[in-house]
Amino acid sequence: GDSVTQMEGPVTLSEEAFLTINCTYTATGYPSLFWYVQYPGEGLQLLLKATKADDKGSNKGFEATYRKETTSFHLEKGSVQVSDSAVYFCALSLQGGSEKLVFGKGTKLTVNP
Amino acid sequence: GAVVSQHPSRVICKSGTSVKIECRSLDFQATTMFWYRQFPKKSLMLMATSNEGSKATYEQGVEKDKFLINHASLTLSTLTVTSAHPEDSSFYICSIQAAYEQYFGPGTRLTVT
Numbered sequence: 001g002d003s004v005t006q007m008e009g010p011v012t013l014s015e016e017a018f019l020t021i022n023c024t025y026t027a028t029g030y031p032s033l034f035w036y037v038q039y040p041g042e043g044l045q046l047l048l049k050a051t052k053a054d055d056k057g058s059n060k061g062f063e064a065t066y067r068k069e070t071t072s073f074h075l076e077k078g079s080v081q082v083s084d085s086a087v088y089f090c091a092l093s094l095q096g097g098s099e100k101l102v103f104g105k106g107t108k109l110t111v112n113p
Numbered sequence: 114g115a116v117v118s119q120h121p122s123r124v125i126c127k128s129g130t131s132v133k134i135e136c137r138s139l140d141f142q143a144t145t146m147f148w149y150r151q152f153p154k155k156s157l158m159l160m161a162t163s164n165e166g167s168k169a170t171y172e173q174g175v176e177k178d179k180f181l182i183n184h185a186s187l188t189l190s191t192l193t194v195t196s197a198h199p200e201d202s203s204f205y206i207c208s209i210q211a212a213y214e215q216y217f218g219p220g221t222r223l224t225v226t
Binding site (some may be wrong): 004036039043044045046083086089100101102103104105106 | 114117139145147155156157158159162203206208210214215216218220
């Protein structure tokens with residue numbers, strides 16, 4: 001079945017460090033790919049998405065590129081801030097993004113000043 | 114984006130009792146809402162899709178008689194955990210479908226003693 005695997009956390013970084021959170025997927029079709037972020041005490045928020053191969057999603061300094069050849073959608077940010085501390089979820093959907101989201105387990109990121 | 118609330122945010126109940134969790138769309142008329150369950154250190158698992166005015170569609174392995182879903186209006190869906198047991202303790206999250214995206218509530222922590 002369809003699945004998402006993302007790197008185990010927690011991840012602890014110092015402010016201004018480079019961030020990579022790996023995400024790979026298995027899907028029977030051509031999924032749309034997403035990164036969601038959950039700040040403490042809040043609901044999941046869409047961070048970025050890509051709907052086809054080689055698309056790059058970006059938002060708030062975060063980027064991820066849809067790599068069909070490696071079935072990956074790694075999240076990167078060049079310089080993290082304390083306010084980026086949150087749990088990050090990689091997800092896929094085979095239905096355009098609004099239904100049947102399949103999530104990874106989440107990666108908790110803590111950024112220290 | 115759409116704003117989604119859940120009530121209560123935390124609930125503790127005794128084994129054998131029933132608990133109702135509300136999911137409200139505050140600024141969008143949601144014909145479709147989703148209910149997820151999240152175990153510690155595991156990904157969100159879709160439980161059911163709730164459609165306004167019709168019966169919910171449950172995912173495989175989810176007991177529809179145990180997890181009763183009512184989507185009586187375009188702004189409210191409820192999840193009732195009937196005859197709760199300790200193994201039902203979990204984090205329950207709802208989301209709404211709006212403009213081809215999902216918007217998530219902050220979640221409800223259920224603890225069954």
